Amino acid sequence: MKKKIVLIEGVYDTIDLFTREIKKALEQMGCECLVLDAGHMEESLKEFALFAMTPVFAAITFNNLGYNLELSEGKNIWEQFEIPYVNILMDHPFHYTGPLAHMPKTAWVFCTDKNHGGFMHRFYPEIERVGFLPHAGVKLPGAKKRIRDRKIEVLYAGSLPFFTAGMLVPDLSAITQFDAIDMSRQVLEDLIKNPAVTTEDAIEAYLKERGIELEEPDLFAGIVKMRFLDSYATSFFREQAVKLLVESGVSVTAYGTGWNECEWSHNPHLHYGGKVLAPEILPLMCEAKIVLNTMTWYKAGAHDRIFNGMLAGACVVTDDSAYLREEFEAEKAMVRFKLEEIVRLPEIVWDLLDHPEKMQQIADVGYESASEKHTWESRMKQVLSMLEGTDCGF
Secondary structure, three states, rough: OOEEEEEEOOOOHHHHHHHHHHHHHHHHHHOEEEEEEEEHHHHHHHHHHHHHHOOEEEEEOOOOOOOOOOOEEOEEHHHHOOOEEEEEEEOOOOOOHHHOOOOOOEEEEEEEEEHHHHHHHHOOOOOOOOEEEEOOOOOOOOOOOOHHOOEEEEEEEEEOOOHHHHOOOOOHHHHOOOOHHHHHHHHHHHHHHHOOOOOHHHOOOHHOOOOOOOOHHHHHHHHHHHHHHHHHHHHHHHHHHHHHHHHHHOOOEEHHHHHHOOOOOOOEEEEEEEOOHHHHHHHOOOOEEEEEEEEOOOOEEEEEEHHHHEEEEEEEEOOHHHHHHHOOOOOOOEEOOOOOOHHHHHHHHHHHHHHHHHHHHHHHHHHHHHHOEHHHHHHHHHHHHHHHHOOOOO
């Protein structure tokens, strides 16, 4: 009997891309899928009511989409029909405090960074099923161009969070448990000096150094209020990576918001392509010799840019993480650097550009590795296996 799976799309172009890949993978695995359209949910729920007349194996979605859906007032559909609600978080859990506090009892929450799982276990102990599921990549059909034949030297696909992080900043003067203005300065400085540290650990270290002891709920609330520091630290290193390259003469093509608003945006080696939808980035990666990545402060996970770049046949250059060291220790599938040593990035990239055959070897290993282990098909096999068993991945 086919496993019946519910998916949700219609809110974010990136998540829609992932959802389409998941649907394709699940159907290839013999599952039957129903996709709920968030833009037409009333009609979609009518389809769901018919679909759920026979048992549904799971709902699989991202970033809490549909967590509180109801057919009857006051009855969560995932609880009502006893359907496992698989919620894959593509960002840190501290961005989703409202939905995570009201997860259906059938929820499985998967984090894309192992540290995020630790955060969930600590601050959301009522959610029993928490697992680790790394990001995955999307492979376009067709033969991949050789590195020598590609038009883009270095591609960076991602916005600068600095220009949107301001929306996350609360009224710091209204925070009374600690000096939030001083914390903002000190913790951000600490993160830039010690970029292997997570934001929540840096915040807690700041409090301990000043003898400020908070109960767990107050500590959690403080971390959530100060989470904008995570975005500022991410933005600092993201900007530095591209700035260092273009100032050394490397041609960088950047997509996403903010790149045209930097003080150095006039640099002739920066080629700004504006903001484009997620599916449009994939063909561009197929034209890139190097796909550059800096993570959204992941210290024990990976970003989809890494796997998308590998599956596009590019040479991926990325900052390091515990997960990447563990997963790729034995193979040269990418080039990794430490944020602490970001000033070496131009040297690393120039060495690659001067040795296209070296880039090609790395790209070939990366393509084979990602094709075998880091597609959405491989991730869905993991999810279905976990749902059938008891191991949540930690």
